[in-house]
Amino acid sequence: MPLWDNTDAASCEIFFTEYGTGLVDAHVASLKSEALIYARLTLYRVRFLLSDVVVDFWVESDYGAVNIGETFTPSDGQKYKLVLEATVTYDGYEEPITLSDTETYYASSNP
Numbered sequence: 001m002p003l004w005d006n007t008d009a010a011s012c013e014i015f016f017t018e019y020g021t022g023l024v025d026a027h028v029a030s031l032k033s034e035a036l037i038y039a040r041l042t043l044y045r046v047r048f049l050l051s052d053v054v055v056d057f058w059v060e061s062d063y064g065a066v067n068i069g070e071t072f073t074p075s076d077g078q079k080y081k082l083v084l085e086a087t088v089t090y091d092g093y094e095e096p097i098t099l100s101d102t103e104t105y106y107a108s109s110n111p
Contacts (some may be wrong), residue, residue: 009092010097011026013082024068027064027065041082042085046081058070066086082101
């Protein structure tokens, strides 16, 4: 876990529902409610031996906390990578945050 002076918590995750929907979720919170948070969440389709392809991205900014929750339609057997790039700024000091999660969707795993 990184040592942060202004950031309280940060997370990003990919989930798949039993109905074949992909969910992305990210959260960034600061220790100080006056801290400005800028977050970009990017979803990639991972390709073997080729560059990853951007499926979608979302950008949010606010003071104190930022939450991003979105859906996407996954393809069977496809690997997805979610990358959270955020900055928490307080009193002129910027703390960069980068987190990621990788999951593979299997339609057969969902009833």
